[in-house]
Amino acid sequence: xxxxIPITEIVHALAASPDFARDGVCxxxxxxxxxxxxxxxxxxxxxxxPSGTEKLLPTSAVVLSPHFAVDRTVFAGVxxxxxxxxxxxxxxxxxxxxxxxxxxxxxAISPHYAEDGCxxxxxxxxxxxxxxxxxxxxxxxxxxxxxxxxxxxxxxxDYARDQTLFVGTDSGIFRSTTGGRAWREVDASPEGxxxxxxxxxxxxxxxxxYATDGTLFAGSELRGLxxxxxxxxxxxxxxxxxxxxPINGIVLDPQYPMRPRILVLLHATLVLSADNGVTxxxxxxDLPDDQALTCVAAPLGLEDGAPLLVGTTGGxxxxxxxxxxRE
Amino acid sequence: xxxxxxxxxxxxxMQPTVYTNMERVVFQPATYRGMQRGIDxxxxxxxPTLGPRPRVVAIDHVDYHDKTPRLVDDGGTIARLIIELPDxxxxxxxxxxxxxxxxxxxxxxxxxxxxxxxxxxxxxxxVHYITAGGNARRLQxxxxxxLRNILEQLNAMVVHLSGREELxxxxxxxxxxxxxxxxxxxxFDIVGEFGRVEIRPGRSRELEREYVEGMxxxxxxxxxxxxxxxxxxxTDLEESAILISDLEIKHPQQLYPPLALVIRNNIRSLxxxxxxxxxxxxxxxxxxxxxxxxxxxxxxxxxxxxEQKAWALEDLAVLTGGxxxxxxxxxxxxxxxxxxxxxxxxxxxxCYNFGIIGGKGNARQLxxxxxxxxxxxxxxxxxxxxxxxxxxIGKLLGGSATLWVGxxxxxxxxxxxxxxxxxxxxxxxxxxxxxxxGGGVALWSCRxxxxxxxxxxxxxxxxxxxxxxxxxVAVPIRTIIANAGFDASETLAELKRYGxxxxxxxxxxxxxxxxxTGIYDPAIVTKSxxxxxxxxxxxxxxxxxxxxxxxxxxxxxxxxxSPKRL
Numbered sequence: 001x002x003x004x005i006p007i008t009e010i011v012h013a014l015a016a017s018p019d020f021a022r023d024g025v026c027x028x029x030x031x032x033x034x035x036x037x038x039x040x041x042x043x044x045x046x047x048x049x050p051s052g053t054e055k056l057l058p059t060s061a062v063v064l065s066p067h068f069a070v071d072r073t074v075f076a077g078v079x080x081x082x083x084x085x086x087x088x089x090x091x092x093x094x095x096x097x098x099x100x101x102x103x104x105x106x107x108a109i110s111p112h113y114a115e116d117g118c119x120x121x122x123x124x125x126x127x128x129x130x131x132x133x134x135x136x137x138x139x140x141x142x143x144x145x146x147x148x149x150x151x152x153x154x155x156x157x158d159y160a161r162d163q164t165l166f167v168g169t170d171s172g173i174f175r176s177t178t179g180g181r182a183w184r185e186v187d188a189s190p191e192g193x194x195x196x197x198x199x200x201x202x203x204x205x206x207x208x209x210y211a212t213d214g215t216l217f218a219g220s221e222l223r224g225l226x227x228x229x230x231x232x233x234x235x236x237x238x239x240x241x242x243x244x245x246p247i248n249g250i251v252l253d254p255q256y257p258m259r260p261r262i263l264v265l266l267h268a269t270l271v272l273s274a275d276n277g278v279t280x281x282x283x284x285x286d287l288p289d290d291q292a293l294t295c296v297a298a299p300l301g302l303e304d305g306a307p308l309l310v311g312t313t314g315g316x317x318x319x320x321x322x323x324x325x326r327e
Numbered sequence: 328x329x330x331x332x333x334x335x336x337x338x339x340x341m342q343p344t345v346y347t348n349m350e351r352v353v354f355q356p357a358t359y360r361g362m363q364r365g366i367d368x369x370x371x372x373x374x375p376t377l378g379p380r381p382r383v384v385a386i387d388h389v390d391y392h393d394k395t396p397r398l399v400d401d402g403g404t405i406a407r408l409i410i411e412l413p414d415x416x417x418x419x420x421x422x423x424x425x426x427x428x429x430x431x432x433x434x435x436x437x438x439x440x441x442x443x444x445x446x447x448x449x450x451x452x453x454v455h456y457i458t459a460g461g462n463a464r465r466l467q468x469x470x471x472x473x474l475r476n477i478l479e480q481l482n483a484m485v486v487h488l489s490g491r492e493e494l495x496x497x498x499x500x501x502x503x504x505x506x507x508x509x510x511x512x513x514x515f516d517i518v519g520e521f522g523r524v525e526i527r528p529g530r531s532r533e534l535e536r537e538y539v540e541g542m543x544x545x546x547x548x549x550x551x552x553x554x555x556x557x558x559x560x561x562t563d564l565e566e567s568a569i570l571i572s573d574l575e576i577k578h579p580q581q582l583y584p585p586l587a588l589v590i591r592n593n594i595r596s597l598x599x600x601x602x603x604x605x606x607x608x609x610x611x612x613x614x615x616x617x618x619x620x621x622x623x624x625x626x627x628x629x630x631x632x633x634e635q636k637a638w639a640l641e642d643l644a645v646l647t648g649g650x651x652x653x654x655x656x657x658x659x660x661x662x663x664x665x666x667x668x669x670x671x672x673x674x675x676x677x678c679y680n681f682g683i684i685g686g687k688g689n690a691r692q693l694x695x696x697x698x699x700x701x702x703x704x705x706x707x708x709x710x711x712x713x714x715x716x717x718x719x720i721g722k723l724l725g726g727s728a729t730l731w732v733g734x735x736x737x738x739x740x741x742x743x744x745x746x747x748x749x750x751x752x753x754x755x756x757x758x759x760x761x762x763x764x765g766g767g768v769a770l771w772s773c774r775x776x777x778x779x780x781x782x783x784x785x786x787x788x789x790x791x792x793x794x795x796x797x798x799x800v801a802v803p804i805r806t807i808i809a810n811a812g813f814d815a816s817e818t819l820a821e822l823k824r825y826g827x828x829x830x831x832x833x834x835x836x837x838x839x840x841x842x843x844t845g846i847y848d849p850a851i852v853t854k855s856x857x858x859x860x861x862x863x864x865x866x867x868x869x870x871x872x873x874x875x876x877x878x879x880x881x882x883x884x885x886x887x888x889s890p891k892r893l
Contacts, residue, residue, distance in 0.1 A: 125687075126672060142725060143725065143726035144518075144519060144725065146693055146697070146725070148690075149690065171690040177490070178516055182517040182726075
């Protein structure tokens with residue numbers, strides 16, 4: 001499944017080419033640096049430094065342009081900076097974010113990147129940074145963001161029109177409807193509880209049809225999975241019996257809600273639902289006891305048998321091709 | 328059933344005006360007549376300013392240096408500048424209304440002209456009814472009952488807006504200045520209802536705005552020697568510790584424990600907030616020979632009084648996760664520990680302000696703290712306290728905006744600043760309580776329900792009250808249409824044919840769908856207008872007797888033009 005990567009480090013993030021079925025390109029952000037695979041995740045090479053002459057930078061986040069096949073653009077979060085490449089990782093530009101150096105926890109890119117050039121970096125302690133010029137310059141825009149410890153970030157698929165983003169922080173969710181310039185609290189608390197009781201939000205996923213269905217999923221550290229069908233105004237807890245523990249990742253089928261498949265990454269388990277969260281089934285990879293799953297990518301969607309890339313705390317990237325969904 | 332003419336009118340008999348050595352006592356009907364004269368004069372001055380095509384009122388100069396008349400187009404300012412009428416009976420009515428309008432202007436920033444015409448309509452019709460035998464007290468009760476009906480109907484019409492364009496349209500209904508409205512729309516879309524917005528006279532002809540990240544307070548470094556002298560006179564501290572206190576530092580020795588603590592903990596930057604600090608203590612801090620090892624900037628505790636200082640200490644403690652040392656509690660720095668210090672990713676100070684970006688306090692506690700301050704804001708009715716609490720919430724939310732309002736002349740700049748401030752107040756209200764159809768449509772839409780209540784009423788005073796209100800709520804829209812040069816009756820008839828959801832756009836000169844054109848007023852303004860105008864007019868109707876105190880003889884004014892006197 002993996003080679004060339006020492007198994008002592010964590011995989012923080014995975015990103016696959018939108019044209020993965022043809023080119024098989026994917027990237028893994030690891031403690032020891034950014035790695036690239038051209039064969040669907042089976043073999044990996046350092047991406048920051050293809051010549052291998054310099055020390056690799058710890059990489060905490062990676063995201064690819066939605067038009068990667070054309071613009072070959074990759075962004076990666078490294079300590080205090082964002083690196084970007086416009087040739088699929090052959091050469092890189094590094095842009096410092098601010099001083100003192102922030103730790104980039106997550107990256108997200110506008111679905112309309114070709115037109116607006118917007119990229120967002122969530123950081124631990126420094127909130128959200130935004131670039132409107134394809135990564136060349138970054139500025140912190142944190143009006144109303146009361147918690148600057150950003151753990152997850154999603155951009156609306158209809159961003160060009162609604163300018164909407166959500167961030168999951170150490171103390172709950174915040175929403176921006178101004179393209180990331182100003183933020184408002186989202187009361188994502190269970191019914192009857194105060195919003196400030198809400199646990200850290202480790203993961204977020206937004207429906208591909210958000211413009212019409214207003215659906216958003218939030219995975220918390222302590223209180224399981226929540227869904228909102230009204231753009232974050234009200235929330236319902238899902239799968240209480242099954243989804244106990246930190247939710248490290250959520251993947252929705254690209255055809256959601258027409259095909260209502262949901263994949264949730266628990267501590268050491270993949271939990272799946274083919275019926276919009278009514279029933280769930282689990283799949284547990286064969287991992288050592290001291291390892292857990294950290295991130296997941298579904299480059300070809302949630303088709304049965306389509307590859308899933310799963311990162312672990314052991315530094316491995318598992319390529320899963322099981323038939324996981326039961327209709 | 329008791330009809331009005333069957334009831335014996337109270338104090339309706341003609342009574343002469345009584346003069347005493349000290350006072351003049353005025354009875355009915357002179358009371359109503361006098362008050363009506365004053366109200367009519369004041370409303371006559373304000374009425375032309377109602378609507379998006381206002382006419383301007385010229386007010387004679389008020390100081391010796393500037394002889395140019397002041398041109399004003401908002402009712403609140405006109406009311407404020409009319410300070411006395413020579414006819415003392417009329418003056419009572421005018422000043423009563425002036426007080427209502429000025430308070431309204433202070434509270435919601437707009438709606439004074441609407442309130443003026445509504446007040447006048449209710450008062451005039453009320454006087455007609457009472458002089459025909461109606462009971463003023465009972466009428467007051469039913470007018471207030473009708474007001475509740477109006478407020479319920481207005482609440483049912485409220486819609487909530489968001490986004491820069493929608494907010495800009497609301498601002499434009501107040502300031503009638505599209506570039507200014509657009510800028511305010513952008514600012515409030517970013518900073519929100521409680522956001523900190525400073526509106527200052529500009530430095531050029533243009534409008535300029537600046538956004539500042541993080542929180543800041545109006546207290547600069549206690550000495551310029553603590554600031555970087557690279558032309559900006561500002562110091563930025565990274566990963567800074569924050570010492571939070573209102574202690575009076577008289578001797579350098581008082582600073583030894585906190586300085587020893589930060590050095591022991593290898594902390595490189597310290598922002599020290601203290602109540603007072605002596606020159607010798609400042610000198611001690613400036614004598615630091617190794618700023619690369621420890622940079623210290625001292626500022627004074629923000630706030631103008633004890634309560635504001637206590638608020639600032641509490642806010643700083645929550646934001647940075649530190650403990651506030653309070654003089655009144657007998658605190659000293661003697662036994663300071665590392666966990667007493669607050670921390671921030673960045674802190675800064677210049678000659679006038681200090682600020683914090685990325686305070687390392689507990690975010691959940693901060694959100695809870697803001698919720699508590701918001702609850703206090705909602706509870707209080709005191710306008711000053713509300714303003715202070717709003718500013719406090721704005722600080723805690725982080726980030727602020729400054730708008731510099733430019734213009735061709737200083738007078739234009741001053742007037743634009745005033746309009747910007749009123750529009751800002753209205754925008755805060757719109758963000759908090761939503762908006763209602765503008766141009767007088769919301770109040771006018773209450774008319775059918777009021778007419779139905781009048782028809783259903785069996786009590787004559789109740790029926791009269793609802794009829795008065797049904798007629799009065801149409802007066803603002805009639806005035807707006809008439810001020811724009813159209814026939815109000817014809818236009819309202821056309822508007823009725825279109826039905827609900829439509830309004831008359833006097834700028835486009837046609838009936839338009841409100842939702843599409845965005846002709847809205849802040850709901851808080853319309854509701855406050857209805858409340859202020861109707862309750863105060865109903866109360867004014869219960870005034871039966873006026874007593875004027877004798878005015879003391881005025882000493883002749885000194886002749887300021889005489890060089891001898893100067």
